Amino acid sequence: MDGNRRDFLKLAGLTALGATGASSINATTAAASTVESQAEASTGGVRLGMVIDLRKFSKNDALIERCIEACHAAHNVPDFGDDAKNEVKWIWSEDFETAFHSQEFHYIREDLKGKPTLLLCNHCNNPPCTRVCPTQATWKREADGIVMMDWHRCIGCRYCVVACPYGSRSFNWKDPRPAIDEITPDYPTRMRGVVEKCTFCEERISRGLEPACVEACSNDEIVFGNLNDPDSKVRQLLAERMAIRRKSGLGTQPEVYYIIDDPRTLQETAPAAVVEVAEGGDHA
Amino acid sequence: MLEKALTGNRTYWTWMFFLLAIIGAGAACWFWQFRTGLTVTGLSRDVVWGLYIAQFTFLVGVAASAVMVVLPYYLHNYKAFGKMTILGEFLAIAAVIMCMLFIFVDMGRPDRIFNVFLHPTPHSMMFWDTVALGGYLVLNILISRVSLSCERRGEPPPKWIKPIIILSIPWAVSIHTVTAFLYAGLAARPFWMTAILAPRFLASAFAAGPALLILLALIVRRLTTFDPGKEAIQKLAEIVTYAMLLNVFFVAMELFTALYSDIPEHVLHFQFLFMGLEGNNTLAPWMWLSVVLAVVALVILVNPSTRRSETTLVVGCIAVFGSLWIDKGLGMVIAGFIPSPLGKVTQYSPTAPELTISLAIYAIGILIVTGLYKIALEVRGQMKTEP
Numbered sequence: 001m002d003g004n005r006r007d008f009l010k011l012a013g014l015t016a017l018g019a020t021g022a023s024s025i026n027a028t029t030a031a032a033s034t035v036e037s038q039a040e041a042s043t044g045g046v047r048l049g050m051v052i053d054l055r056k057f058s059k060n061d062a063l064i065e066r067c068i069e070a071c072h073a074a075h076n077v078p079d080f081g082d083d084a085k086n087e088v089k090w091i092w093s094e095d096f097e098t099a100f101h102s103q104e105f106h107y108i109r110e111d112l113k114g115k116p117t118l119l120l121c122n123h124c125n126n127p128p129c130t131r132v133c134p135t136q137a138t139w140k141r142e143a144d145g146i147v148m149m150d151w152h153r154c155i156g157c158r159y160c161v162v163a164c165p166y167g168s169r170s171f172n173w174k175d176p177r178p179a180i181d182e183i184t185p186d187y188p189t190r191m192r193g194v195v196e197k198c199t200f201c202e203e204r205i206s207r208g209l210e211p212a213c214v215e216a217c218s219n220d221e222i223v224f225g226n227l228n229d230p231d232s233k234v235r236q237l238l239a240e241r242m243a244i245r246r247k248s249g250l251g252t253q254p255e256v257y258y259i260i261d262d263p264r265t266l267q268e269t270a271p272a273a274v275v276e277v278a279e280g281g282d283h284a
Numbered sequence: 285m286l287e288k289a290l291t292g293n294r295t296y297w298t299w300m301f302f303l304l305a306i307i308g309a310g311a312a313c314w315f316w317q318f319r320t321g322l323t324v325t326g327l328s329r330d331v332v333w334g335l336y337i338a339q340f341t342f343l344v345g346v347a348a349s350a351v352m353v354v355l356p357y358y359l360h361n362y363k364a365f366g367k368m369t370i371l372g373e374f375l376a377i378a379a380v381i382m383c384m385l386f387i388f389v390d391m392g393r394p395d396r397i398f399n400v401f402l403h404p405t406p407h408s409m410m411f412w413d414t415v416a417l418g419g420y421l422v423l424n425i426l427i428s429r430v431s432l433s434c435e436r437r438g439e440p441p442p443k444w445i446k447p448i449i450i451l452s453i454p455w456a457v458s459i460h461t462v463t464a465f466l467y468a469g470l471a472a473r474p475f476w477m478t479a480i481l482a483p484r485f486l487a488s489a490f491a492a493g494p495a496l497l498i499l500l501a502l503i504v505r506r507l508t509t510f511d512p513g514k515e516a517i518q519k520l521a522e523i524v525t526y527a528m529l530l531n532v533f534f535v536a537m538e539l540f541t542a543l544y545s546d547i548p549e550h551v552l553h554f555q556f557l558f559m560g561l562e563g564n565n566t567l568a569p570w571m572w573l574s575v576v577l578a579v580v581a582l583v584i585l586v587n588p589s590t591r592r593s594e595t596t597l598v599v600g601c602i603a604v605f606g607s608l609w610i611d612k613g614l615g616m617v618i619a620g621f622i623p624s625p626l627g628k629v630t631q632y633s634p635t636a637p638e639l640t641i642s643l644a645i646y647a648i649g650i651l652i653v654t655g656l657y658k659i660a661l662e663v664r665g666q667m668k669t670e671p
Contacts, residue, residue, distance in 0.1 A: 086329075098626055131408070132410065157390070163473075166472075171332060173327070
């Protein structure tokens with residue numbers, strides 16, 4: 001119990017959810033006590049998650065491209081152009097209906113029809129990919145729930161790619177290095193034969209930065225934070241808005257949420273709404 | 285005893301060098317694949333497993349099927365299988381080795397294969413499959429070696445081997461059950477999310493494996509003085525018949541559940557298999573051929589007069605093996621990926637290097653079977669004298 005709490009306090013500082021407005025010490029402590037009650041569900045104090053506000057993305061938005069570029073440049077993700085067979089991607093765009101393929105949206109609002117929607121690893125709370133890995137080369141980090149990858153341990157069996165219901169994992173069918181435009185020196189490149197995917201920019205959040213895709217946004221189009229903290233911006237958004245997750249029925253508990261409210265509701269949103277959060281009202 | 289596989293007549297060596305030539309071509313292709321990456325295969329981001337993993341799955345069944353001669357002989361003291369058990373066990377050894385090779389060539393980083401043992405992971409079904417297959421290989425090598433060397437010395441097998449033989453029976457069932465669990469526990473892949481997958485795997489294994497064993501025994505009988513006995517062949521044919529009927533029944537169960545419930549994510553995979561999806565019908569002709577072969581096989585096998593005639597039985601066994609190879613060695617794995625979890629239809633067909641590597645692994649298996657069968661027959665003095 002104490003361990004949980006200490007970890008939480010440490011991580012609350014470490015992960016520096018600065019942009020979400022660091023909670024006061026009191027709020028943090030209060031959150032820690034509710035966290036303890038659901039330690040099983042979230043394994044620890046911090047559960048990082050993301051809210052993508054589709055209201056704020058318009059069709060043909062250059063912002064989507066900026067997010068993808070920021071991520072792929074920061075992480076040395078190769079670009080094979082039109083060669084779909086060898087494609088590697090950490091974050092990409094599909095139209096809304098494909099992104100929520102299993103939900104069968106009919107007669108939806110005009111603004112959602114064919115809307116480009118950012119997809120990435122959902123960092124599931126109950127990830128099927130880590131369960132199947134025969135070498136523990138991918139695992140859910142206890143401290144904050146990030147689904148990690150060890151490219152030096154991966155044997156390239158691709159079982160995790162098969163087990164992921166979201167198509168979020170890519171395999172390096174060939175040497176990715178020649179397909180990287182400009183290598184970012186402070187991030188590793190991968191070799192052929194291993195699987196890779198989004199890591200919620202764990203290398204950036206450990207330095208107190210927000211994920212690259214979040215940073216590429218200017219108006220909170222993507223919000224990142226601690227889902228276990230009721231005062232965090234992600235939680236406030238989820239409490240106020242209508243948000244859905246991809247294939248939530250599979251029990252994987254994806255931690256990337258998509259706000260699908262009518263864009264007109266944006267005007268009603270007060271900039272810093274203070275929301276009363278019921279005790280123990282943590283996410284499942 | 286192994287030296288007995290190193291002597292032989294001209295036909296024997298021609299055959300062995302023919303196999304070695306295929307193996308050489310496959311090795312060259314594999315080396316190229318190792319240097320370039322799995323991009324030399326037809327696999328892609330959406331269809332991540334293909335011919336290699338499908339062959340692995342099919343051959344696990346062939347390996348497990350040895351239990352169909354071992355069980356009646358050792359558990360029910362069914363003497364007619366006395367001459368067949370060693371053929372079954374040797375076939376199992378070759379099949380397990382082929383399985384391991386198919387996994388090996390499918391790996392992105394074969395240089396890191398030992399990570400599976402350095403970081404054993406009980407929550408991964410792949411870990412258990414490694415344990416099950418490795419154990420089964422050891423069991424079969426031990427059992428066949430001990431019983432054959434006792435036979436050579438004209439002694440009864442030692443008492444301690446009996447419990448190990450008994451252990452190999454549930455172990456054989458386990459290898460194919462765990463292989464089914466590789467697929468059946470994945471929420472992402474509705475096509476494999478079926479409780480009947482393991483029973484279906486076992487039924488098809490117990491049909492295809494003994495069908496192959498009948499064919500092998502008849503080939504060996506033609507080439508040597510070995511005679512498995514009419515009763516043994518007929519009993520195996522009955523086993524093939526029942527297992528094939530069960531398999532077809534299980535497939536019908538799958539079709540009913542998917543098609544009657546009409547849940548798109550289940551129906552679409554079957555639609556892809558038999559009709560094609562979005563113009564991609566690469567597997568449809570194969571699947572219909574599989575259906576036709578299954579019908580031919582059942583007509584021949586269920587009808588006692590055609591089952592008893594060796595000529596028609598051979599046709600029936602080839603039909604069983606062919607039908608199930610298409611079903612499991614092509615359709616089962618590939619259809620799981622089409623459509624993808626995002627509903628996309630991606631074309632997959634194996635490339636020339638992929639086919640050559642697969643062929644080479646089969647050649648290795650046939651080489652092992654040839655060598656091991658020769659040893660068994662030499663020990664029994666059943667090789668024909670040099671012409």
